[in-house]
Amino acid sequence: MKHSTDMAVRGRSVARDLFGKRSRADTTPDANTQTLALDxxxxxxxxxxxxxxxxxxxxxxxxxMVELEGSALDQDEFDI
Structure with a gap:
């Protein structure tokens, strides 16, 4: 029996690159960087x-590159 969460995940597109790997943009806290990478x-x-x-x-x-730069910018903010 399938759970309701399985159905929700099925309908939602998971960001993946050409090689089928999940996007690292999901781990980037900055919404602008995440949106740009997904676009x-x-x-x-x-x-x-x-x-x-x-x-x-x-x-x-x-x-x-957008994801890496976004991660580096976030890290720099934490270092300050």
């Missing part, structure tokens, strides 16, 4: 579906 991942998926594999890969790299 880039969606753009990457659209590029991939359009047959633009190399462009899609570059957009994925940009999403990773």
């Amino acid at each position: 880039l991942r969606e753009m990457s998926e659209r590029a991939f579906r359009a047959g633009l594999g190399r462009c899609s890969s570059l957009i994925e790299v940009a999403a990773l």
